[in-house]
Amino acid sequence: MRRFEVGEYVGSANGIGTDELRVLDVDVAERPYAGKALGVLVALAQKAAQRVVEVGVRHVEAVRSHADRVFEEIVFEAGAIEAEGLKGYSGQVLGAIIASCQQLVDIDVLRCEDQIAVGVCLWIVDIETLVPETLREFEQRGFGVGLCGRGSGSWSPVDGRDALIVVAAARCEDDDKHNQCEAVAHGARVRRPSHYPPGSIAHMPVDIDIAKVARLARLQLTPEELEGYGAQLEVILEHAGRVQSLDTEGVVPTSHPLPSTNAFRADEVTASLDHDEVMSQAPEAIDGYFAVPAILEGEN
Amino acid sequence: MSDPADFGVVEAAVALAAKDLSATELLDAVLKRVGAIEPHLHSYLSVDREGAVAAAQSADEALSEGTAGPLTGIPVALKDNMVTRGLETTCSSRILAGYIPPYDGTAVRRLREAGAVIVGKTNLDEFAMGSSTENSAFGATRNPWDTERVPGGSSGGTTATVAAGGALGGFGSDTGGSIRQPAALCGVVGVKPTYGLVSRYGLIAFASSLDQIGPVARSVEDSVALLEGVAGWDPLDATSYRGELPNFGGGLNRGVKGLRVGIVTELSGEGIDPGVADAFRAMVDLLAAAGAEISEVSLPACTEALSAYYLIAPAECSANLARFDGVRYGLRHEGETTEEMMGKTRADGFGPEVTRRILLGTYALSAGYYDAFYGQAQKVRTLITDEFRSAYQSVDVLVSPTSPTTAFPLGDRTDNPLAMYLSDLCTIPSNLSGDPGISVPIGVDDMGLPIGFQVMAPALGEEMMFRFGAEVERLADFDARAPLATSEVSLP
Numbered sequence: 001m002r003r004f005e006v007g008e009y010v011g012s013a014n015g016i017g018t019d020e021l022r023v024l025d026v027d028v029a030e031r032p033y034a035g036k037a038l039g040v041l042v043a044l045a046q047k048a049a050q051r052v053v054e055v056g057v058r059h060v061e062a063v064r065s066h067a068d069r070v071f072e073e074i075v076f077e078a079g080a081i082e083a084e085g086l087k088g089y090s091g092q093v094l095g096a097i098i099a100s101c102q103q104l105v106d107i108d109v110l111r112c113e114d115q116i117a118v119g120v121c122l123w124i125v126d127i128e129t130l131v132p133e134t135l136r137e138f139e140q141r142g143f144g145v146g147l148c149g150r151g152s153g154s155w156s157p158v159d160g161r162d163a164l165i166v167v168a169a170a171r172c173e174d175d176d177k178h179n180q181c182e183a184v185a186h187g188a189r190v191r192r193p194s195h196y197p198p199g200s201i202a203h204m205p206v207d208i209d210i211a212k213v214a215r216l217a218r219l220q221l222t223p224e225e226l227e228g229y230g231a232q233l234e235v236i237l238e239h240a241g242r243v244q245s246l247d248t249e250g251v252v253p254t255s256h257p258l259p260s261t262n263a264f265r266a267d268e269v270t271a272s273l274d275h276d277e278v279m280s281q282a283p284e285a286i287d288g289y290f291a292v293p294a295i296l297e298g299e300n
Numbered sequence: 301m302s303d304p305a306d307f308g309v310v311e312a313a314v315a316l317a318a319k320d321l322s323a324t325e326l327l328d329a330v331l332k333r334v335g336a337i338e339p340h341l342h343s344y345l346s347v348d349r350e351g352a353v354a355a356a357q358s359a360d361e362a363l364s365e366g367t368a369g370p371l372t373g374i375p376v377a378l379k380d381n382m383v384t385r386g387l388e389t390t391c392s393s394r395i396l397a398g399y400i401p402p403y404d405g406t407a408v409r410r411l412r413e414a415g416a417v418i419v420g421k422t423n424l425d426e427f428a429m430g431s432s433t434e435n436s437a438f439g440a441t442r443n444p445w446d447t448e449r450v451p452g453g454s455s456g457g458t459t460a461t462v463a464a465g466g467a468l469g470g471f472g473s474d475t476g477g478s479i480r481q482p483a484a485l486c487g488v489v490g491v492k493p494t495y496g497l498v499s500r501y502g503l504i505a506f507a508s509s510l511d512q513i514g515p516v517a518r519s520v521e522d523s524v525a526l527l528e529g530v531a532g533w534d535p536l537d538a539t540s541y542r543g544e545l546p547n548f549g550g551g552l553n554r555g556v557k558g559l560r561v562g563i564v565t566e567l568s569g570e571g572i573d574p575g576v577a578d579a580f581r582a583m584v585d586l587l588a589a590a591g592a593e594i595s596e597v598s599l600p601a602c603t604e605a606l607s608a609y610y611l612i613a614p615a616e617c618s619a620n621l622a623r624f625d626g627v628r629y630g631l632r633h634e635g636e637t638t639e640e641m642m643g644k645t646r647a648d649g650f651g652p653e654v655t656r657r658i659l660l661g662t663y664a665l666s667a668g669y670y671d672a673f674y675g676q677a678q679k680v681r682t683l684i685t686d687e688f689r690s691a692y693q694s695v696d697v698l699v700s701p702t703s704p705t706t707a708f709p710l711g712d713r714t715d716n717p718l719a720m721y722l723s724d725l726c727t728i729p730s731n732l733s734g735d736p737g738i739s740v741p742i743g744v745d746d747m748g749l750p751i752g753f754q755v756m757a758p759a760l761g762e763e764m765m766f767r768f769g770a771e772v773e774r775l776a777d778f779d780a781r782a783p784l785a786t787s788e789v790s791l792p
Contacts, residue, residue: 208663217618217662218625219655220643229659232717236660237673239718242607243680244672253678254685256539257495257509257734258759263538277402283632290627292638 208233305333305465306785309374309522312468316363316373323359323373326468327352327417330375333465334419337784343441343451343461345380347420348387355417362415371529372415377461377470379454380421381428382513383502384408387418391504392426392436395649396630405502406537407471407513407530414529419467422457426651427621428478428506430454431723434714435653442710443486444782445749449707452482452723458516459486463782469517469526473503475510476609477702477727480739483516484702484752487741487782489523489769490516492727494759495734496541498527499534507616508539510609510731520740520770524549527762546760551767557591559768562695564756566602567726573705575745580701583742583753586775587699587768597691597698601683605729608684610721611664611677612732617654618661624649656717685733692758697768700726702739702752730756738769742776748783 210230214221221229275288284291304326307315315321334347352375359373378384381391383401385408390396404412411418425435433441433456441456443449444464451460455472459482462470472479474492483490491514498513505511515526527548534540561584568580588594626632626645633648635641650658664673691698704725713720730737736759739752753772757765 210659213659213663213666216666217658218622218639218642218646219650219658220640220647221655225647229656232656233660233663236610236656236717236721237663240607240610240664240673240677243604243611243676246601246604246676246680246683248676248679248683251679251682253675254509254681254732255678257685257732258541263542265535273402278628281399281402281629283626283630292627293635293641295638 208237303333303465304329305468306781307468308519309371309469309517309525310519312374313370313372313525316359317368319363323356323363323417324353326373327356327375327419330419330465330467333785334461337444337461337464337466340447340784341442341444341460341464341466342439343422343457343464343466344377344420345390345392345423345436345438345457346388348418351387352417352419355412355415359415359417369414370525371411373417374415374469375417375419375467376411376526377419377422377458377467377516378408378411379424379428379458379470379472381424381473381504381506382408382421382471383504384418384421387421389421389504390438391428392424392438393624393649393651393654394437394631395624395646396504397437399629401502403502406499406534408502410530410532411471416529422455422461422470422472424457424472425454425478426654427504427617428454428473428475428511429617429653429657431477431481431720432708432710432713433457433460433482434710435651437651440710443707443749444784445487445744446707446747447784449709449749450485450712452485452703452707454478454482455490455516456482456486459483459488459490462486462516462518463488464785469515469522471513471526471530472516473506473511473513474727474731475506475512476613476731477724479514479516480727480737480752480754481703481723483739484741484754485707485750487744487750487752487778488516488518489520489741489773490514490739490752491523491527492730492737493527493531493762494541494546494736495731496537496539497531497545497736497760497762499530499532499537499540501534501536501540505616505620507613508620509616510613512731520738520766520773521549521552523738523769524552524766541760543760546762548762548766550763552770554767555590556587556768556771558593559591559697559764560593560595560695561587561768562595562597562691562698564602564698564700564729565596565598566600567700567729571704571722571725572701573745576701576703576705576751579743579745579751580699580753583772583776584699587771590771590775595695597695599684599687599691599729601680601687602729604680605684605732606721606725608677608680609724609728609732610660611673612681614657614661615664615674615677616661618658618665621650621654621658653717681732684729688729688733688735688756689758692761696757696764697761698756699768700754700756702726702754706745706747706749706751726754733759735759736762736765738765740769740772740776741778742772743778750778 208230210226210233214226214229279285279288279290282290304312304315304321307326312321312326316323316326331347331349331352334344338344356373356375359368362368362372380389383389383403383405385401385404387400389399389401408418423433423436423438423441425431425433426437429435430453432450433453434450435453441451441460443451444460450456455474455478458467458470458472459479461467463486472482472490474480474490477492479490479492492512493514495510495512500508500511500513503511503513513530515523515530517523517526531545531548532540533542563584568577572580584594624630624646625642631645631649633641633644635644647655663669664677688698703723705723713723727737735756737754737756739754741750742753743751745751753776755765755768755772757768
């Protein structure tokens with residue numbers, strides 16, 4: 001198990017990084033604060049890579065459930081966190097929060113009163129040239145650095161739009177608290193939704209493995225189509241994700257618009273559709289059955 | 301006598317009963333009008349002349365035998381997502397091109413039994429997904445008020461043809477505003493009834509918890525007559541409402557004196573075009589002058605209604621449209637395996653908007669995202685519904701503009717899904733809550749394009765909704781006649 005140092009970011013600068021995310025060797029039960037940080041990271045990794053990537057902890061289940069809770073509590077609400085509300089979090093947690101929070105993209109520097117954290121959000125086009133330097137610069141100045149965003153696949157700007165790279169850096173001056181936090185942020189990318197001004201959205205990061213989604217939906221799309229739909233879905237989900245900004249604690253999800261109970265009919269034999277008329281619409285039928293290509297291997 | 305194609309539903313029924321007109325003559329007038337307007341509109345995907353003539357002849361027999369009802373002999377247009385036995389039903393999709401349904405949907409069956417004459421099947425956004433009727437595999441429908449503009453959607457074929465006299469009335473389906481929004485843009489009346497009031501059996505499903513069939517007409521009174529023809533419990537739709545039906549027309553002509561109107565702040569301010577907002581306010585003032593008590597009602601969760609809708613509707617659509625797989629009906633492309641056959645068939649058969657929504661819904665329902673997207677959206681839905689219920693404790697109806705804008709130019713929003721989705725800003729909340737809503741035309745903007753006024757009522761509150769709608773109609777004194785209906789039809 002590799003153990004990451006404070007401030008080290010995982011993943012390559014080209015944004016493929018989430019697959020490389022390893023999480024930390026920490027005992028959550030003993031170090032709840034680190035656990036929280038870990039929770040955020042696991043949750044982010046889970047959302048980004050669509051799976052949990054190697055959770056190297058002793059209480060895995062505890063971490064997972066904690067991650068879910070933390071993810072909802074912190075990341076979902078990150079947009080609403082004021083500078084005041086950030087005080088309680090240590091540097092890297094904050095880094096992850098800030099980085100996952102687009103609410104902050106319209107400010108260059110967030111500086112809390114007690115210098116607990118500095119978040120920097122940059123608009124840059126070429127992460128390979130700018131980000132490592134930026135990160136190193138912050139590291140040299142003693143900040144814990146997290147590079148966050150989302151990623152899968154290449155990150156080159158789409159449709160000539162700027163790519164938004166959120167770099168979050170955070171420093172905790174309380175050494176004790178700092179030491180408790182051994183989390184790392186992960187690297188990826190964010191694309192700016194063209195229809196929304198910076199700062200208008202707060203939500204979980206949107207990561208779409210569009211090829212997988214298309215496969216699940218039985219849509220055999222070309223690579224160009226996949227890329228186009230993937231970009232559109234991100235924009236739509238950025239907007240639709242706003243549902244996460246509402247407090248739904250204790251709210252029962254709607255299952256039916258009007259109160260209703262089971263609707264039963266009498267158990268009687270009634271006429272069904274005319275078999276021949278129905279089968280006449282089948283693209284292929286054999287002996288009154290719908291016909292499809294062989295499903296099991298070795299059959300015709 | 302004026303052209304019977306311009307008759308109202310009730311007006312025509314009176315003329316038919318009085319033998320001033322035969323159903324065959326009425327149909328002839330409508331078919332002649334269809335011939336005149338269709339080159340400009342493309343509102344119909346198919347016109348069933350043969351079936352319509354036979355239905356009109358049967359209607360004439362019923363009229364002479366004295367067995368006629370209010371819809372006997374009335375030519376109506378049906379959105380092409382309502383299945384009609386023996387009559388091609390496509391949902392404007394390549395995947396269903398050529399599909400001849402082996403059964404009638406319940407609403408269709410009731411219309412046939414009532415003696416209505418089905419003129420044909422009207423254009424829609426593919427599988428009712430869209431707000432402009434441009435997402436049709438068979439070409440866009442145009443607005444009879446300005447043929448360079450969209451009729452709205454997705455029931456744009458029905459609203460355009462009813463506005464132009466291509467039928468006396470018609471039916472559409474409303475999942476997020478697909479009847480009310482195009483009705484507003486075409487200057488006609490459109491109604492989304494309470495969820496479950498009209499059977500969905502035989503309505504090709506888009507989003508089952510939101511879909512509802514409703515009438516389109518040139519007057520509130522006509523829309524009542526059409527709704528009465530199709531409403532009611534149906535054992536074939538487990539979600540259809542089993543209780544007593546509202547007295548739809550019970551409040552017509554009773555005015556609104558002393559009744560309480562709530563203006564929904566979130567649906568009538570930000571994002572509404574100034575011309576629409578002005579006309580809306582002017583009508584509110586008229587309602588006040590007519591004795592209604594006006595107040596502002598804030599429904600804060602409605603600001604996220606659009607977001608919730610664009611998770612719930614695609615999620616349900618992705619499940620519903622799984623049935624189009626090249627096995628039982630419609631298009632099939634060959635493949636080595638069944639999965640390949642399905643993948644090719646669906647990729648080619650569905651247009652871009654449908655594909656987009658299937659992908660969106662599949663994503664929103666997939667493991668790891670369900671709670672954050674679909675689950676959360678259904679909770680937000682509950683919040684919206686609760687806000688409506690609470691608001692109706694203190695007002696009789698809620699009102700807003702129907703659409704934030706009047707008809708927009710063809711192609712204006714096709715490259716920008718989100719801008720298109722915003723067309724349904726004002727109509728989506730009542731789909732989420734299951735409540736009824738009506739759009740009534742109240743005038744035109746400075747470009748001469750119609751503006752719709754929406755009246756919303758609590759579930760099963762159709763009597764109150766129609767009562768208000770009729771008063772809005774009376775106060776607006778709006779002649780719901782599109783320029784195309786009055787100019788082009790004088791052609792020989």
